Amino acid sequence: MTAIPPCRWCPTPGRVLLALGWAVFLGLTFGPVAGLFAEAAARLAAGEPEASAALVPSARQRALLGRSLALAGGVAVFAGLVGSLAALALLRRLAHGRGSRLLRAGLLAALVLWVVTPPYLHALAGMEAGNWMRAALSGLGAPSRLLPDLPGPVSALLAQGFALMPIAMVAAAIGFLSVERDLIDAAMLLGPGHRVFLRIVLPLAAPAIFAGSGAVFVFSLIDYSTPSLFGLSSYAMEIVAEYSASRAPWRAALIALPLIAITGLVIGAVLAMLSRGAPAHARMPGRALRHYRPLDALRRPARLALWLAVGYGAMILALLLGSVLIWRLLPGLVWEVRHDLARTLVNAALAAGLALGPAALVAGSLAARPRAPVLRALIWLAALFPLAIPPSLTGVGLAALLACCAPDALRSAGWLPALSHAARFLPLAVLVIHAQMRRVDPLLIDAARLQRPPGPARWLRIELPLAAPGLAAAAGLVFCASIGELDATMMTAAPGQGVLSMRVFNYLHYGVSETVAALGLLLAAIVWTAAALGLWLAGRQG
Amino acid sequence: MKRNVILALLAIVVLGVAVFTSRQPGEALHEVTIYTSVDQVYSEPVLRAFEAETGIRVNALYDAEAAKTVGLVNRLIAEKSAPLADVFWNGEFSQTLVLKEEGVLAAYASPAAEGLPALFRDPEGFWTAFGGRARVLFVNTAMLPKADWPRSIFDLPPRAGEIALANPLFGSTGTHAAALAAALGPQAALDVFEALKSGGVRVVDGNAVVRDMVAAGRVPMGLTDTDDACVSIEKGAPVAVVFLDQQADGLGTLVVPNTVALIAGGPHPDLGRMLADYLLSTETEAAMIESGWVQIPSRPSPVEGPCFGRLDVRAMQVSMAEIRAAGGEIDAAIRRMFQD
Structure with missing residues (x-):
């Protein structure tokens, strides 16, 4: 049968x-x-001229898209750079045993709480910090122009950059943890730590770092609330503005196309980079940390980035709770x-x-x-x-x-x-x-x-x-x-x-x-x- | 333990639903729905006061789409065949006129409109306007001595490089351009904007940005609205406002009033009329002056605003319908000038 x-x-x-x-x-x-x-x-x-015209962004929309891309790019670079350096410093401290189980749990909690806090609350904290510093200066008798208002794009970049930084930080940490210890040990026989870091560790961790920065880029590009709070128009806002001005929802869809194409490409690129997959040991943070081999590279900027992140987190807490x-x-x-x-x-x-x-x-x-x-x-x-x-x-x-x-x-x-x-x-x-x-x-x-x-x-x-x-x-x-x-x-x-x-x-x-x-x-x-x-x-x- | 946590979470959700669906003790089941583009911080206290006075629950939808968008107007047009709203309270007038053209509004001659200027009432009764804000030149007093302050809109083009302006494609700058077109003729208004543009005026993303740039000393002066200017004045920034063209034979300053209208086919027409009457009352206007939303009263008022005290401003003598029509005439040219 x-x-x-x-x-x-x-x-x-x-x-x-x-x-x-x-x-x-x-x-x-x-x-x-x-x-x-x-x-x-x-x-x-149907060959409607209005539809064909909406498909081609106007000069103003092109400028707006350029500015939004520049802002999202700046946010991604800022969050990626500071987040990666902070992750490096954090991993070094933890690998040297300078972090109890409680501290590690606390750090994880802080990162989770940080990333779930809406970006516009970060903007609120930033604005409040400026007010406090100005009040402190005037209390000391100093002129308030010593601390001028930051231009809108810089304020928006900092607010979004700090708000989204934990994503870049976690991604970079996963990247560094995924580099096999044996590989580093072997490379160390041939050259000093900083060269091994730049030639071996960084290229191997790069896909995760780029993935983190890519995610930050996408979240920044599609968010209009934070730029709008600093008086900055964004392409994401233009979609709503177009709908409002034309009363035609389909026009909003056509206006959104360039943005969707760019974010879609970034997501595709991130997926392609991550398709290699992380080693099994990197999937369990505790086990990965035991395998982690810290290197003596970028010590000062990494420590500075970590303190910047810690200081910012403390500032948010102080402003909201204090x-x-x-x-x-x-x-x-x-x-x-x-x-x-x-x-x-x-x-x-x-x-x-x-x-x-x-x-x-x-x-x-x-x-x-x-x-x-x-x-x-x-x-x-x-x-x-x-x-x-x-x-x-x-x-x-x-x-x-x-x-x-x-x-x-x-x-x-x-x-x-x-x-x-x-x-x-x-x-x-x-x-x-x-x-x-x-x-x-x-x-x-x-x-x-x-x-x-x-x-x-x-x-x-x-x-x-x-x-x-x-x-x-x-x-x-x-x-x-x-x-x-x-x-x-x-x-x-x-x-x-x-x-x-x-x-x-x-x-x-x-x-x-x-x-x-x-x-x-x-x-x-x-x-x-x-x-x-x-x-x-x-x-x-x- | 896990079960306790789940029970606690369920209790929170049930409590949430209970509060969600609860009503105040003694609260009537009558309700009225209003869509308002007046900022929530100003409009909500007025609507709460109406609730407290009448026992009628107000379902409000606030326009929260940041600046220069007209989401509520779109929604009202989209809902025309089955409206949810009874009343539309707009912080300006041009979109209310759009709703009239679209057949969204119902005619209503409110008794509370007695005493309002003729320009503030639609001849056909589809909307009524009250108290407003003015379009002003906002100057940084530390950068510009009083003797150097321009006094007329025509003084601005030669000094365009010192001026910031919100994009004329949207918001009250667009209305300002339309009002100038109505008062001077389309070509003369376009000439003013063309001269400003070619002179290097800084076109920014909104009136609040103009305000912040002037207050921070990044530009000596800019065109903005009195409610925006008020924010910086209250913060103690080195700034002042200039009401342009106030001389006896001058053009006058653009005043942008609030407008109130009933929605045709709204689910609660009687309560809608009651709310419209309340919004158009002198008491509400006084409350709005005190809160800082209205700077230019439409009727003699005993109260003073927090920023400018009692103002006596010479307003531009053009009707809202004329401004709307003139806006249509220059729209394409302004779009070409500032968009492409």
Whole structure:
């Protein structure tokens, strides 16, 4: 009797679930903008001159794009350089045993709390720092012109650079940790430490460093809130401005095309660089640190960068926590904005809940058996390309979709921003769950699977507990990111359903006041509490 | 332990939902929806006061899209067939006129509009204007002695290199260009802007940037609005404002008033009218003067603003409809001049 070969395309429950996961993922992330591009394509196909004209950026838009690229490039270089040097100094200290387990946990917590703090709160802290220094100077009798206002582009660069620096720092640390110790030991026999660092370590760590800086570049390029606070127009803002001026959402999509093309290319380049993969030992920080071989290179600039990062982190904490007036204002303010606060929490929880299922399924498919390299690259690109879509365009797409097709009850619902948040942060959730899945020893899964046949019981007893830390981390990340999200929220919030981030941003346009600082503290406190809870749970899970 | 954490998280979410859906004790179930482009920091206290006085809940949607965007107007046009809003309260007038042209507004002659100048009322009753801000020359007093301050819009082109200006494609600079076109004729207005541009005027990203550049001494003077200027004055910066063309036969200064309009087919027309009346009342205007949003009262007012005290400004004598029409005439030329 001949064995029947397994049907490759038959719909098994697993495959149906996977297809459903991808459908929800693609629907949520690409859905809001797909309609806009479809209409734009139809108009282009019909030969409408207005559509063809919108496809070519005007001189002003080209200048704006150039400025936005320069800002994002500056932010990426600043965060990449300072972050990499700080990571180098940090790893050297930890490798020399000058960091207890508690210190290491504290550092990790600080980085997580830092990165989940919304960029405009960094801008707030920067503005407040300037005010404090000016007040201190005038207290000393010095003229205030000794500390002039920084030009908008420099302020925006510093605010975004510091806000996004932990991403570059963590990426650089992973890069340095991934260099095999044996390789360095062998090279050290042939030359001094600094040459080995420049010739061996740096080129091997470069893909991770570039990946970190690439991520910083993308996040900076698609953010309009921070530049706008410093009076700087950005190309991401131009998308909303175009929609506002023309009242044609499809024009906003065409205007966004150059930005999407650039961010898409950067994401593709980052993926290509990372496709080599990190060595297995680099996946477990504790084990990687034991393998790490510090070198005596760039000692002074690295130490300077580390102190700069520590000093900045301390400044943020001091500014947000140090004002007596803010603490006095806070109780009354919390009561006053309780509805905004509740909506913020509910929206964040809903966004986390919405993102979790599809993110888990997509991450599972990424971690599944090896495929053809091209197919694998395409799947990765599909999973991460939504990060290239400017949130302002996602917001415009959702707003257009709701205005055209949604019933009143939906358009006035308070939870609408949760949809846009899930759309924005789904790829990040996928990345986190996928990273957790890679940490699980496949032998452990195979051994456990032998104990139970496929089915709900196996999923519940084996697969879910193994994936749980990743799921919890992803939900936490989406929750924290959603609390501070602004760009898409503005386009989707229903009347009378405002959230805290909108209030903080609106108030920030009038500069820093105790009220806005107290609101900022409240927002930061929620995000920090959620992140700290997640870290504590992660610590308990080992 | 883990179960306790999950229960605690669930409790937080349930509590959130409870607060989310809660109403104040005694709060009526009546509600009215307003879209407003007036900054939340100024408009929210007024709407809260209305809630406290009437017991009617106000669902407000604030325009939070930073500067120069008209998101709420787009939303109102998109929702025209099934509006959610009852009232539109705009911090300026040109977009309100756009809504009238688009058929989004309903006619309503508010009794609270009594005493307002004729220019502040739409002849067909689709909108009513009240108190506004003025377009001013903002000067750095440490860089420019009073004797050197320009006094007329026509004094500016020869000194274009000393001046900063927000992009005339958007916002109140665009309205200013349109108002000049209405008052002087399109070509004369375009000549002023062409001379400013060729003279090296610094075109920046918004009125707030103009304000900050002048206050920081990076440029001696710039054109901005009184509400922006007020921020620097309150901070004690070495700055002053000049209301241009105030001589007896002068052109006058552009005053940009607030506008209030009812939305056609809004879900709560009676409550919408009640809210519009409240916004157009002298009490609301006084509150807005005190808060610093309104600098130029539209009716005699006993209160003084925080920055300029009681102002007596000679305003440009052109109607909002004329400004809107003139804006359409020069729009393409201004776009060519400053965009490409």
